[in-house]
Amino acid sequence: MSEAVIHDDHDDHHDHKPTGIGRWLFSTNHKDIGTMYLVFSLIMFFIGGAMAMVIRAELFQPGMQFVDPQFFNSMTTVHALVMIFGAVMPAGVGLANWMIPMMIGAPDMAMPRMNNMSFWILPFAFTLLLSTFFMQGGAPAGGWTMYPPLVLQLGDGFPFLIFAVHFLGISSIMGAINIIATVFNMRAPGMTFMRLPLFVWTWIITAFLLIAAMPVLAGAVTMLLTDRFFGTAFFDAAGGGDPVLFQHVFWFFGHPEVYILVLPSFGIISQIIPTFARKPLFGYASMVYATASIAFLSFFVWAHHMFTVGMPLAGELFFMYATMAIAVPTGVKVFNWTATMWKGSMTFETPMLFAIGVLFMFTLGGFSGLMMGITPVDFQYHDTYFIVAHFHYVLVPGIVFGIISGVYYWMPKWTGYMYDEKLGKLHFWTSAISVNVLFFPMHFIGLAGMPRRIPDYSTQFTDWNMIISIGGFAFGLSQLILVWVVIKCIRGGEKATDEVWEGAHGLEFTLPSPPPFHSFTTPPEVTDATAHS
Amino acid sequence: MSNSQDAYFIPEPSRWPIVGTLALFITFIGGAMMLNGSGFGTFILGFGIAAIVYMFSGWFSDVIGESLSGSYNKQVDISFRWGMSWFIFSEVMFFAAFFGALFYIRVLSVPWLGGEGAGFATNMFLWPDFQAVWPLLTTPDMTLAGVDTKYLAIKEVIPAFDVPLVNTILLLSSGVTVTLAHHALKKDERAPLCWWLAATVLLGFVFVFFQMEEYAHAYHELDLTMKSGVYGSTFFMLTGFHGFHVTMGATMLLVILVRSMKGHFSAKDHFAFEGVAWYWHFVDVVWLGLYVFVYWI
Numbered sequence: 001m002s003e004a005v006i007h008d009d010h011d012d013h014h015d016h017k018p019t020g021i022g023r024w025l026f027s028t029n030h031k032d033i034g035t036m037y038l039v040f041s042l043i044m045f046f047i048g049g050a051m052a053m054v055i056r057a058e059l060f061q062p063g064m065q066f067v068d069p070q071f072f073n074s075m076t077t078v079h080a081l082v083m084i085f086g087a088v089m090p091a092g093v094g095l096a097n098w099m100i101p102m103m104i105g106a107p108d109m110a111m112p113r114m115n116n117m118s119f120w121i122l123p124f125a126f127t128l129l130l131s132t133f134f135m136q137g138g139a140p141a142g143g144w145t146m147y148p149p150l151v152l153q154l155g156d157g158f159p160f161l162i163f164a165v166h167f168l169g170i171s172s173i174m175g176a177i178n179i180i181a182t183v184f185n186m187r188a189p190g191m192t193f194m195r196l197p198l199f200v201w202t203w204i205i206t207a208f209l210l211i212a213a214m215p216v217l218a219g220a221v222t223m224l225l226t227d228r229f230f231g232t233a234f235f236d237a238a239g240g241g242d243p244v245l246f247q248h249v250f251w252f253f254g255h256p257e258v259y260i261l262v263l264p265s266f267g268i269i270s271q272i273i274p275t276f277a278r279k280p281l282f283g284y285a286s287m288v289y290a291t292a293s294i295a296f297l298s299f300f301v302w303a304h305h306m307f308t309v310g311m312p313l314a315g316e317l318f319f320m321y322a323t324m325a326i327a328v329p330t331g332v333k334v335f336n337w338t339a340t341m342w343k344g345s346m347t348f349e350t351p352m353l354f355a356i357g358v359l360f361m362f363t364l365g366g367f368s369g370l371m372m373g374i375t376p377v378d379f380q381y382h383d384t385y386f387i388v389a390h391f392h393y394v395l396v397p398g399i400v401f402g403i404i405s406g407v408y409y410w411m412p413k414w415t416g417y418m419y420d421e422k423l424g425k426l427h428f429w430t431s432a433i434s435v436n437v438l439f440f441p442m443h444f445i446g447l448a449g450m451p452r453r454i455p456d457y458s459t460q461f462t463d464w465n466m467i468i469s470i471g472g473f474a475f476g477l478s479q480l481i482l483v484w485v486v487i488k489c490i491r492g493g494e495k496a497t498d499e500v501w502e503g504a505h506g507l508e509f510t511l512p513s514p515p516p517f518h519s520f521t522t523p524p525e526v527t528d529a530t531a532h533s
Numbered sequence: 534m535s536n537s538q539d540a541y542f543i544p545e546p547s548r549w550p551i552v553g554t555l556a557l558f559i560t561f562i563g564g565a566m567m568l569n570g571s572g573f574g575t576f577i578l579g580f581g582i583a584a585i586v587y588m589f590s591g592w593f594s595d596v597i598g599e600s601l602s603g604s605y606n607k608q609v610d611i612s613f614r615w616g617m618s619w620f621i622f623s624e625v626m627f628f629a630a631f632f633g634a635l636f637y638i639r640v641l642s643v644p645w646l647g648g649e650g651a652g653f654a655t656n657m658f659l660w661p662d663f664q665a666v667w668p669l670l671t672t673p674d675m676t677l678a679g680v681d682t683k684y685l686a687i688k689e690v691i692p693a694f695d696v697p698l699v700n701t702i703l704l705l706s707s708g709v710t711v712t713l714a715h716h717a718l719k720k721d722e723r724a725p726l727c728w729w730l731a732a733t734v735l736l737g738f739v740f741v742f743f744q745m746e747e748y749a750h751a752y753h754e755l756d757l758t759m760k761s762g763v764y765g766s767t768f769f770m771l772t773g774f775h776g777f778h779v780t781m782g783a784t785m786l787l788v789i790l791v792r793s794m795k796g797h798f799s800a801k802d803h804f805a806f807e808g809v810a811w812y813w814h815f816v817d818v819v820w821l822g823l824y825v826f827v828y829w830i
Contacts, residue, residue, distance in 0.1 A: 018546050026546035108543045110612040113592070117550035124558040128565075159565035167561060173623050181615040185608060186541070211623045219630025223770065229568050230759050231684075232766035234634060237655070238674035239684040240763035242642035249630055312651060521540065 028112035037094025044086030051079035056472035072455035073141035080144035091403045092264035102508035105188025110181035118175040125167035132157030148235040169214040176210035190526035202267030205295045209256045217253035251302035265402025269355040276352035277344025278503040283336040290329035307378045316375045323373035350424030354405030365393030386446025412496035416514040419489040430478035437471030542604045549592035556584030617808040635767045672762035684762040693828040707736035721800040730790040737783030785809045
């Protein structure tokens, strides 16, 4: 019924792979594009990580050590942009590319050529962004949030920053449209919406967020561009505008962006915890509704990033209560994961360790988030190391650990070989310990008043800063283990079975490891028994 | 879901995505260099835009070829529909950012600068002579700096019941003509299809022409420019981006017209036509918002 049609008018046979550089440059294959996304993400993770190392080296002691303040500020700014847009988002899209067609029983993504363009934009967009380091005036140094009027003072790099953001936005929107079209239109017969694996669900909702939020960011930076070059006055009070307007528009994008980053990670651990607890996910439907609620609410909380900017009281109160409301669906998810493990036959392979790490440490980051959601209290925490501790807890052990757990979980499926479990466990324990040494003391120095984005500090913060820096270097080094595990796993090892894990369910585990070049040329029939639950 | 008679079309490896990426990359580099004041940048920008046009024509001729050869089944058609719908939604959100900015400025920040609510101190200490009115003809800066002001005063704004009203009628009529063209296509009547489409394209380009005339009038006679404070900023940002979208939409309609004249599309299978028609209606609706909130009230 369907075997020959994929290569209708060519003579190549079913599992023929294109060869050479063209296989990658011109690819229309979701697995190859997914691999490119993941490799790119790993490279950017180390580039952004190197910038973090510069920051921690400079902050190891008070006073100026290695870099001048302008460059330090470029490091904090570009570290954030690289990690958010270059490491975490592409990792999520890479996993989506690899897994969604296999999980829903599709031959590929809905629009394979557009999929290729979504990926290839990324390296070029980051070339635009990183080239600013070599320009007059240096790289962006006004913070990744690009607040005017500070960002408008950037030198020749300014239009390159703006266009890099536009470029990345184009990539994200095309990627999101593709994922929605794929899930809506390419599901195998019987794969109803409420049978979708949770990872697919979280990605549809993420894709909605991307399509709604990224254009708003494009609008915000476009207004920056015209303010700088065409004499408009959007963000200049002297012309009737308001710099705070930028913050509103930016965070209208920025808060949904937070969930764009985290929801795929939630989806990943919702796949992993049931596998290693050998129990179906507790409260599947409530997980779906909780994810959708989080996404919906994320559009009504943006100004909690701006409590100290001087908003009217009604605004402060509204955004405080709306923020508190998000804790409810998030709590539903945390309790569901915990209940999934309750009385399960648990084993603790590396993916499960990382997933449990997410559960504990994301929740910790969530708690400090609740603290800052309380408007009067936030007046003390705002722009201190407390917020740095908060968002790094949710981003690193919350999101990056989630992505890493997904990589360990599905890597045997991708390569056909089991990874080295001993090295995996070593990677987990070194990362989990060092990440806490790195970020936990930031709460203390933040509460004590150390401001963020400053290259020097008062001497009473020295001890904790040294400990933080040591934790930072240890965390950075620990990630080299991941690279070693991945390379080793690609080169060989114990053969992985189709199912890979004893308790694994889902269509991706019905395919061979590694799967054929085109996943499901004949759509499988999905029934309640073969669906995830 | 895959219950159609044949399998989903997965294209062969294609060079168009990477060509498109490079074209955009060159365009952005050229644009950034031009803005930084390099004359060479303009040249690179032009080359980049030419490359984008080349990419679009190449990519779409591949797609049209595949469509005509019958590679696309019903399921592919549905993918295109989802794709176009969500693309239009992303455009809605793009305009939402600028409309949001307009509302924030009109409802909150300009009254605050005029001394209302929490803004009384700003007004008292920085610009005591500034009065918040909309349309904002004089900026806070003007009340202090006089003729040396960074933002020049506006003599007059464009009245709503003048050319903008004509433009509203033009665009609304074009929405009707494109629908008439669609009805003709569904009845497989080729001649009325082409005529109504041609009328739509014409109305679109006449709209753009009037818009350009309006800009010239604003710049030369009314002193309404991008540099005349936040009224000029919002006015030109919103109408400018809309005008750009009308130009794009009219160009897309022109392509559809040429394809209709070549005999492409059938009464049942004509997604390209519908996608462009959706886009055209979207541009139309945005204009209504613009007409009400930028020109009229």
